[in-house]
Amino acid sequence: MGDDAYACQGSRRLERLTWPAFQAAAQTCGSTVVWPFGAFEQHGPHLPLGTDALFAEQILDQVLETFPQEAPIWRLPLQSIGFSPEHLGFPGTLSLPAELLIRSIETVGGQLAAAGFERLVLFNGHGGQIALLQVAARQLRAAHPSLGVLPCFLWSGPKGIGKLIEEPERSEGLHAGQVETSLMLQLNPELVGPKRTADGLGAQQPPQGWSLEGAVPNAWLTQDLSSSGVIGDPSQADGAQGEALQQRLVQGWSALFGSLLGSDWPPREPKPKRDQR
Template sequence: MGFSPEHQSFPGTLSLSSELLIGIVAQLGAQLAGMGWQRLVLFNAHGGQIGLLQVAARELRQRCPHMAVLPCFLWSGVAGLDTLIPAGELMHGLHAGLGETSLMLQLAPDLVGTSRPVDGLASADVHQLPPPGWSLEGAAPCAWLTDDLSPSGVIGDSRDASVSLGSALEKRLVQHWSSLFDVLLRSSWPPSSQQADGTSAS
């Protein structure tokens, strides 16, 4: 469970408040730091709480400077996604779209229904989209609610979702994150032994 107010109008949605989620990260993170943990990865696959976990991570790092806190988002920075997912879907397929549905077909097919609602952005009137230059997620994002874009909750077009695409996505994601985590474990991050002026901490 996480921070999902954008989906609150849809039946079955449970969401934590921003204050509660930040508090949970702060309390558990501080306890882990007290046990001597050097690194804490907040690995997240829900786009609606990316910014919130970045705030929580920064606050926790300030409170526990000897522990690295890394707020990671599953789909961020993964090379080659544009060769697997069309550009429009890669930008706007934010919820139950092509990528997520294909990945679920690969990982947990029993949890994926057979219907493929296409009443989100795939069939959206241009007036439902942000003004030119603005985006749902990106350099100039808008704070959106799912109701702004879709009566079913689907944001994207999953009609071409497949196990084969899900398998290719899984491979790219695993390769990307395992490589990054390997680099992290081989590093000396965080630089807590040095003060901001470069002198050794006492």
């Protein structure tokens, strides 16, 4: 095995490759790049500003460790500042304009397509930018049909996550509540502060028939619901639940990425048109 080929197989992180190794990776059959996205936003008085970014990066790295070295999957550096206007009412939140993030995805994705990569997965840990990444993915795919683009949300891919969370937290714990606090206790317990008070629950709700999220959602701002930045109850969080969440996330995403790597997606040949006679 030549030096370039060894370098290509020796790291999942594209920024650590030489340019010949990068070129070899791009030309590998089924070449897939995962770009983790987080956010830099308040998570109450007990969780760090980079909570979503930490989750996206650490879970992704654990998922990638489950694949053999020869698997054609690599990752980009973390995009740690995202689109978080709903949290700008609290100190510490940094948010990029939607247009800038979309433009960045289109630019980087276009360059990956030009290099020869076949797929780009946008691995997102921040719920407030799901729709934005979907728009960016659609525009990128339209501009570069040869590149499969998959915008994913950390918490909604693997099956069975909801079964690990009891009501009302499953429905009402929107931000920095029991779930995020439990996972942080598992991954980075030293970053969890002691002040874990419930907030944002039972606050003024949207008019009848409307909801904060779901079928008839609102563009809510955190200060509409909470004085602390928490929307949920982190007081019941514990490391055992965090461990269960971590295992379910890693196993679920490993299976999903394995399915993608074993597929021929996106289709390469256009489907024949039906005879309309």
